[in-house]
Amino acid sequence: MPKGWLTNLRLRSCRWVAFGLVLACLSAPLVQAAQPASAPPDPKHISALTFGILPIGGPSESLAAWRPMLDDLSHTLGLPVHSLSVSTYEGLAQAMAEERVDFAFVSGRLALDAVTHDRMQVIAQLTRTNGSRxxxxxxxxxxxxxxxxxxxxxxxxxxxxxxxxxxxxxxxxxxxxxxxxxxxxxxxxxxxxxxxxxxxxxxxxxxxxxxxxxxxxxxxxxxxxxxxxxxxxxxxxxxxxxxxxxHAVVVIRSDLPADLRQRVATALTSYGKGKNAQAELARLQLIHDISGFTPAGNETLVPFADIEFNLDRRRAYSAQWVSDAAMQARLHKIDNEHQALVRELMAPSTP
CATH class of the missing domain: 3.40.190.10 (Periplasmic binding protein-like II)
Incomplete structure (x- = not known):
């Protein structure tokens, strides 16, 4: 065997290892650039939407009531619309926080949390057959x-x-x-x-x-x-x-593509008002005597913020305090937080 063969083999092995390391370093940034962790959803990759349903009676009952309308929305949007019906308000709140729903029918209090903590926005508010506000x-x-x-x-x-x-x-x-x-x-x-x-x-x-x-x-x-x-x-x-x-509202994830959010808002607010109005209104009646949806934004939630504000203040007045100064500090904090929340809700937002 030629003299020095072992040394030459070791040198060739080191070169191949070094070459592999160079390739790994060059390719790693390319993989990261192709899949950024914080990129918004790509419209081309959204193959379905999931709708969260506020508990009305039991989960199966709510699901059956909403399904005919959701099937119509699916046809209009050209996307499957799945549904998530839960038995509790807390269950729906958790589903929104975990981004397991894309848009949802919720109470004003649930909507407040969704808008301020879960990257959602109001796009519609329900209307009733009797025209009540x-x-x-x-x-x-x-x-x-x-x-x-x-x-x-x-x-x-x-x-x-x-x-x-x-x-x-x-x-x-x-x-x-x-x-x-x-x-x-x-x-x-x-x-x-x-x-x-x-x-x-x-x-x-x-x-x-x-x-x-x-x-x-x-x-x-x-x-x-x-x-x-x-x-x-x-x-x-x-x-x-x-x-x-x-009335309750519909919220949608604000990180969905703007054109998709607009399409969902338009499909909702035009439902029951077009050429198939009679059949669509009959499907809405299955839900909760709903006559349709009107366009709305986050400002719709100000009355619910006021309810929470009044409850917090009244609880502060009835609590036990070590001093009047401590109570006044708490009231001042409640006032400031409420004013900041109202400013946030009144800020312009687009579907």
């Missing part, structure tokens, strides 16, 4: 209940059973908590003997079946409840009615 939160009792006013209820701390909605529910929690309890320096979770949390339908059934004494609900859901459970509805009576609450 909103709906009302209510407190329900049994028709034969000895409670005939809010004062009757408030005279019985620690004695009544209460059913309310989730903390993200505007009519099921935020509005009654603000207008009935917090402004009297009370907390519903400690005022009643027991508190259960469920959806509007189940809370109304609980009152009708004498499982609770008082429950939150709203006028829109009660209309639907009356049609589905007429016997149970006849056992109910409204004890209290809130001020007007604006």
């Amino acid at each position: 909103g709906y009302y939160s209510v407190l329900l009792v049994a028709k034969d209940s000895p409670l005939h006013s809010v004062d009757d209820m408030l005279r019985q701390p620690g004695h009544l059973r209460y059913a309310r909605g989730e903390v993200l529910s505007v009519s099921g929690y935020l509005v009654p908590e603000t207008q009935v309890f917090a402004n009297r320096r009370l907390d519903s979770d400690t005022f009643f003997a027991s508190v259960t949390v469920d959806n509007h339908q189940n809370n109304a059934l609980a009152v009708a079946n004498n499982e609770v004494d008082v429950a939150t609900n709203n006028t829109a859901d009660l209309e639907r409840f009356a049609k589905r459970f007429p016997d149970q509805y006849d056992r109910l009576r409204v004890l209290w009615t809130s001020s007007l609450i604006p």
